[in-house]
Amino acid sequence: xxxxxxxxxxxxxxxxxxxxxxxxxxxxxxxxxxxxxxxxxxxxxxxxxxxxxxxxxxxxxxxxxxxxxxxxxxxxxxxxxxxxxxxxxxxxxxxxxxxxxxxxxxxxxxxxxxxxxxxxxxxxxxxxxxxxxxxxxxxxxxxxxxxxxxxxxxxxxxxxxxxxxxxxxxxxxxxxxxxxxxxxxxxxxxxxxxxxxxxxxxxxxxxxxxxxxxxxxxxxxxxxxxxxxxxxxxxxxxxxxxxxxxxxxxxxxxxxxxxxxxxxxxxxxxxxxxxxxxxxxxxxxxxxxxxxxxxxxxxx
Numbered sequence: 001x002x003x004x005x006x007x008x009x010x011x012x013x014x015x016x017x018x019x020x021x022x023x024x025x026x027x028x029x030x031x032x033x034x035x036x037x038x039x040x041x042x043x044x045x046x047x048x049x050x051x052x053x054x055x056x057x058x059x060x061x062x063x064x065x066x067x068x069x070x071x072x073x074x075x076x077x078x079x080x081x082x083x084x085x086x087x088x089x090x091x092x093x094x095x096x097x098x099x100x101x102x103x104x105x106x107x108x109x110x111x112x113x114x115x116x117x118x119x120x121x122x123x124x125x126x127x128x129x130x131x132x133x134x135x136x137x138x139x140x141x142x143x144x145x146x147x148x149x150x151x152x153x154x155x156x157x158x159x160x161x162x163x164x165x166x167x168x169x170x171x172x173x174x175x176x177x178x179x180x181x182x183x184x185x186x187x188x189x190x191x192x193x194x195x196x197x198x199x200x201x202x203x204x205x206x207x208x209x210x211x212x213x214x215x216x217x218x219x220x221x222x223x224x225x226x227x228x229x230x231x232x233x234x235x236x237x238x239x240x241x242x243x244x245x246x247x248x249x250x251x252x253x254x255x256x257x258x259x260x261x262x263x264x265x266x267x268x269x270x271x272x273x274x275x276x277x278x279x280x281x282x283x284x285x286x287x288x289x290x291x292x293x294x295x296x297x298x299x300x
Contacts, residue, residue, distance in 0.1 A: 028059065028079075033106035034099075036089045040078035040107065044070030047140075047297060048113035051077040052104065052124035054282075055223050056187065056216045058084035061209070062119075064286045065293075073297060076116075078107060082222070085215050095222035097229050101130045108138045115140035119293060121282045122148045122194075122255075123223070129231060132239055141242040141300050143293050146255040146279050147262065151230045156257060164253045178221060187217040195280045196252065209283055233265035243269040244296045246289065248277035255279055 028039040041059055049069055051062040058079040069075040080100050082088055104127060108114050117140050120128040125147025132139040153164055170193045177186035188202040191213055195201070202210065243266055247259040255278075263271045272292055277285045 031107060031110050033103055033110055036081050036103070037086075038078050038081065038103060038107055039084065039086065040076060040111075041066065042074070042076050042111070044072070044074045046073040048074045048076060048111070048116040049119060049293075049297065050104075050108065050113070050116050051075070051119045052121075052128055053077065053080060053083065054121040055123040056190070056219060057212050058216060060212055061282070063208075064283070065119075065290055068290050069293065072294065074113070076111065076113070080104075082219055083216055092222045095219075096226055097127060097130060100127050101134065104128075104131055105135050105138055114138045117297065118142045119145075120147065121145045122279065125149065126229070126231070129236070129239075130229060132241055133231070133235055136240070139241050141244075141296070143244045143246070143296050144259075144262075145246045145282055145289065146248065146251060147245065147258055148255070149231050149258050149262070150228055150254075151232065152258050152261045152265075153254065155233055155261065160253070160257065164257065167253050175224070178224060183217040183220055184214060187213055187220055190220065196250070196278050206283060233261065236262060236265035237267065239266050240268060242296075242300045244272065244292065245269055246272050246274055246281070246292055248279060248281045248285070249273055249275045250278040252278065 028041055030037050030039055032038075039059065041062075043066060051059075051065065051069075053059060053061055059077045062077040066075050066077075079086070081103050082092060082095055108116050115138055118128040118131070120142065122145070125144040126149050128139070128142050128144065129147065129149065132142060153161055156164075171190065174186050174189035174193055177189055191197070191205065192199065192201045195205075197204070245259050245262050247256055251259065259271060263269045274281045274285045274288045274292070281289055
């Protein structure tokens with residue numbers, strides 16, 4: 001049962017996000033890990049909770065959660081290598097899941113917060129899962145929102161796989177724009193596809209989210225072209241950390257299937273549904289998602 005969070009109403013939460021947008025960047029700390037500098041936010045005391053950004057976003061995406069989480073726990077978020085507006089340490093040749101997982105492990109060790117709780121969304125759900133598999137001593141528990149683990153789809157019946165592939169055709173225009181070298185347009189089209197928007201829907205998204213996405217448009221080519229690790233149901237069966245997996249009421253076939261499969265494969269996992277949203281629940285259902293996180297932390 002999701003409790004009512006100690007948060008303002010959604011409109012107020014969004015106002016806080018927008019008004020704190022620049023401040024979130026100014027208040028970052030830095031830490032050297034694996035030969036690069038990572039920028040992070042660290043506020044509050046108690047259980048360390050690391051909010052891991054998804055694709056096309058940086059630490060600013062979690063700003064609407066900072067106040068409520070830091071009131072009861074230690075809120076930590078960071079910007080992954082190559083993300084944000086910071087200079088790249090190289091030409092992107094090390095852009096991979098392996099790099100991001102290694103950096104996250106090094107960050108947790110550098111801040112001396114192991115074992116920590118993880119909160120993830122989409123792409124970062126895969127990173128959090130890989131971290132728990134490779135470095136179980138660093139992870140106390142996980143809250144995922146619609147994780148992206150494509151390798152699990154291969155374990156579905158062929159008819160379901162075909163339906164997911166058909167649904168995935170909506171990303172075609174984003175790939176075409178990327179092939180034409182237009183990263184900004186590709187980003188807009190990708191956002192419209194992943195959040196099931198009509199053409200032109202990007203311009204209707206919250207301003208602070210549009211800024212974050214466009215600031216991170218340069219990460220779309222290496223992210224869409226990198227190879228993806230194979231995570232199987234058998235792998236997930238080895239995880240012992242308590243895990244909450246959330247999906248939107250209107251989740252598409254891909255994300256909905258991944259959530260259901262993870263819950264079936266992972267012995268310590270439970271599933272909750274957030275009403276009225278799809279993959280956009282992290283910014284369109286802030287109160288519900290915050291409440292689910294706080295309930296999970298209170299229980300464990």
